[in-house]
Amino acid sequence: MHLFKYRGDELFAEDVPVEKLAEEYGTPLYIYSYNTLLRHFRAYTDAFNDYPHIICFAIKSNANSAILRLFAKNGGGADIASGGELYIALRAGIPPEKIVYAGVGKTEEEIRFALRSRILMFNVESADELREINRVAGIMNIKAPVALRINPDIDPETHPYIATGLRKHKFGIPIEDALEHYRVASRLKNINVVGIHKHIGSQITKVSPFVDALKRVLILMDKLSIQGVNIKYLDVGGGLGISYRDEEPPLPKDLAKSLIPLLKGRRLTLIIEPGRSIAGNAGILVTKTLYLKRGEDREFIIVDAGMNDLIRPSFYGAYHHLLPVIRKKRDTVLCDVVGPICESGDFLARERELKRVKHGEHLAVMGAGAYGFSMSSNYNSRPRPAEVLVKGREHFLIRERETYSDLVRNDRIPGFLR
Numbered sequence: 001m002h003l004f005k006y007r008g009d010e011l012f013a014e015d016v017p018v019e020k021l022a023e024e025y026g027t028p029l030y031i032y033s034y035n036t037l038l039r040h041f042r043a044y045t046d047a048f049n050d051y052p053h054i055i056c057f058a059i060k061s062n063a064n065s066a067i068l069r070l071f072a073k074n075g076g077g078a079d080i081a082s083g084g085e086l087y088i089a090l091r092a093g094i095p096p097e098k099i100v101y102a103g104v105g106k107t108e109e110e111i112r113f114a115l116r117s118r119i120l121m122f123n124v125e126s127a128d129e130l131r132e133i134n135r136v137a138g139i140m141n142i143k144a145p146v147a148l149r150i151n152p153d154i155d156p157e158t159h160p161y162i163a164t165g166l167r168k169h170k171f172g173i174p175i176e177d178a179l180e181h182y183r184v185a186s187r188l189k190n191i192n193v194v195g196i197h198k199h200i201g202s203q204i205t206k207v208s209p210f211v212d213a214l215k216r217v218l219i220l221m222d223k224l225s226i227q228g229v230n231i232k233y234l235d236v237g238g239g240l241g242i243s244y245r246d247e248e249p250p251l252p253k254d255l256a257k258s259l260i261p262l263l264k265g266r267r268l269t270l271i272i273e274p275g276r277s278i279a280g281n282a283g284i285l286v287t288k289t290l291y292l293k294r295g296e297d298r299e300f301i302i303v304d305a306g307m308n309d310l311i312r313p314s315f316y317g318a319y320h321h322l323l324p325v326i327r328k329k330r331d332t333v334l335c336d337v338v339g340p341i342c343e344s345g346d347f348l349a350r351e352r353e354l355k356r357v358k359h360g361e362h363l364a365v366m367g368a369g370a371y372g373f374s375m376s377s378n379y380n381s382r383p384r385p386a387e388v389l390v391k392g393r394e395h396f397l398i399r400e401r402e403t404y405s406d407l408v409r410n411d412r413i414p415g416f417l418r
């Protein structure tokens with residue numbers, strides 16, 4: 001459930017007309033709904049209320065400081081995948097004891113930063129990484145809290161690029177090898193084994209892959225406990241899907257209902273790492289129609305948002321609803337909605353039946369709150385969009401639109417060229 005709805009023929013973000021925001025802040029523009037974000041976050045805390053848990057928002061889905069602060073204020077933690085994400089999380093006020101750190105390529109510098117910050121745990125993805133964390137912790141004369149990320153070999157039945165829990169993927173440690181890795185980990189002097197982690201993919205629209213993966217992990221945990229390895233934190237990852245088109249994904253409460261009974265009698269703290277299911281439908285991208293052009297078998301609607309602003313359609317072939325910001329009575333045309341970038345892959349929608357739009361009119365790209373701005377780039381030297389947070393009748397700029405000078409801020413011209 002989100003709060004981007006029509007009132008009459010005008011699209012609103014909570015109680016503010018989207019048209020007004022587009023005029024005030026310019027386009028392309030990311031708009032987030034505070035009450036949607038909060039509602040989605042609370043859907044998790046309410047669902048898992050009966051079991052000790054931490055909701056660690058996956059920062060890679062949306063790294064805006066104001067949004068992270070919102071979660072921090074409501075007891076949220078963070079799932080991070082880089083030193084940069086750690087920096088942003090801490091600065092937004094997320095307590096280090098609620099931060100978990102995954103990712104296959106942690107550098108020494110990043111490991112030091114995380115150890116210094118006293119994060120809850122590293123979700124370790126390989127034996128090599130484990131040794132490196134042990135070594136760095138040794139130099140710092142501390143013990144690194146560690147979970148091993150287990151690859152349970154479960155097919156989440158999602159887009160191949162966002163499945164992560166199959167044997168063929170780079171993520172985690174194959175479940176068959178996990179016992180051996182835990183044995184090694186528990187012998188390392190500067191490693192403190194505290195948890196177990198899995199994350200099988202993203203945009204998962206059924207509960208069964210989560211249940212199957214958890215069952216496999218629990219069998220492993222029982223074997224570990226026989227070996228005297230005591231797990232405190234069970235991190236089940238994120239990955240719950242959202243409705244982009246007509247999907248009907250389970251809700252956090254459905255997930256809780258299936259998972260919590262499996263944990264009966266175990267004294268654990270559950271960690272959940274949702275990203276998309278909290279932020280995805282809490283944000284839209286507003287774009288302006290620049291030109292119309294008749295193609296051979298379809299029309300092109302050329303808009304001012306490109307693949308650098310929202311890469312999901314180009315990258316994953318992802319579907320996003322496109323809605324007119326002001327609804328008009330018009331006939332329907334078959335069209336491609338494309339951006340200004342010099343790539344044929346630069347589109348927001350392909351072969352879409354849309355009501356005709358005219359020059360200067362705004363379109364809203366729905367479901368753009370996760371993996372939208374966070375995956376944006378400056379390709380074609382385009383300053384990245386502004387971000388606005390709407391709360392009831394109020395609206396706040398939470399990230400300024402980049403300027404041309406931002407584009408060259410870090411460039412240096414060597415002396416011999418001056």
Ligand SMILES: *Cc1c(COP(=O)(O)O)cnc(C)c1O
Nearest residue numbers: 058199202238239273274275276
């Ligand atoms: C990306 C990621 C998440 C979040 O996934 P969503 O599908 O956005 O919920 C959680 N945990 C890890 C380790 C991830 O890589």
